[in-house]
Amino acid sequence: MPELPEVQTVVNTLRPAVVGQLIRAVTLHRQDILTPADIDFPAAITGRSIANLTRRAKRIVFDLDDGNRFYIHLGMSGRLTIDPPNAELPKHTHLILHLQSQDIRFRDPRRFGGIWWLGNNPADDPALGPEPLTLRPAQLARQLSRTRRPIKSALLDQSVVAGLGNIYVDESLFAAGIHPLRIAGELSEEEISRLCKSIKQVLRRALHHRGSTLRDYFDADGNPGGFKKLHSVYDRASEPCRRCKTSIVRIVLSGRSTCFCPTCQPPPRRRQKNRRSKRSVSSVHPGKSP
DNA sequence: GTCCATGTTCTTTA
DNA sequence: CTAAAGAACATGGA
Secondary structure (H helix, E strand, O other), X not given: OOOHHHHHHHHHHHHHHHOOOEOOEEEEOOHHHEEOOOOOHHHHHOOOEEEEEEEEOOEEEEEEOOOOEEEEEOOOOOEEEEEOOOOOOOOOEEEEEEOOOOEEEEEOOOOOOEEEEEEOOOOOOOOOOOOHHHOOHHHHHHHHHOOOOEHHHHHHOOOOOOOOOXXXXXXXXXXXXXXXXXXXXXOOHHHHHHHHHHHHHHHXXXXXXXXXXXXXXXXXXXXXXXXXXXXXXXXXXXXXXXXXXXXXXXXEEOOEEEEEOOOOOOOOOOOOOOOOOHHHHHOOOOOOOO
């Protein structure tokens, strides 16, 4: 459920309830949501207080007062909520942090999310690309320059840009007028700077509306996001484009639902999948080389 | 019963 | 060998 705007909204709503608070006790209902698997997580955090709460990519990072850190990833169905201490416990609640007067709960039915212990290593994860809200066009150009994947697939890759997901990639490509099947490494400098600008505009707008609630997403106070009704393409297949009235098209790309306007986002020039040029066909030897 | 889902990672293929 | 495509993970709702 959570991409950058949703994760940031969870952080924003959670932060005032947790920063400076003592973790008095911890209830862990399943050990298998933890990485590394053998960490004694309750022992490591009980009695500590939370010094800071931040977001990196789609991760919610807890800084403890002893310099240790861990992060929670919400996966597809994860939620972090603020609850009164004795409120009824919904299914799939895996972790409860008992603070001074409130509980923080992590609930995740599909369990694609989890908790990662970082210890006191301050290094950023080298597998994560730059943050999209501070992305510069030259950075984006460098990240895209050496891949021949479709731009949609490249933007979903967290090592290219960290924090976008299926909704905001589609929305950003629409805003930039770029077809999802365009080859990432073939975008012009002008298209890349337009894309860079569009990504930031879309994310800022989504943040202003506290993210998109399709079904599962709610912030730490239990409120849904309001951005879904402002989507241009995502989850709008066969509805009219808000800009030109053309029917929005849905295809599957990288195994993910992909929505776009075939008029506002012109298709790539020629080049279909599974085509080989005459030269590359004739250069392939039919038998084994000596 | 079927298909689909806001994500990531491992495996297979080209 | 590397890059990219595909499968797998687990649960619930339409």
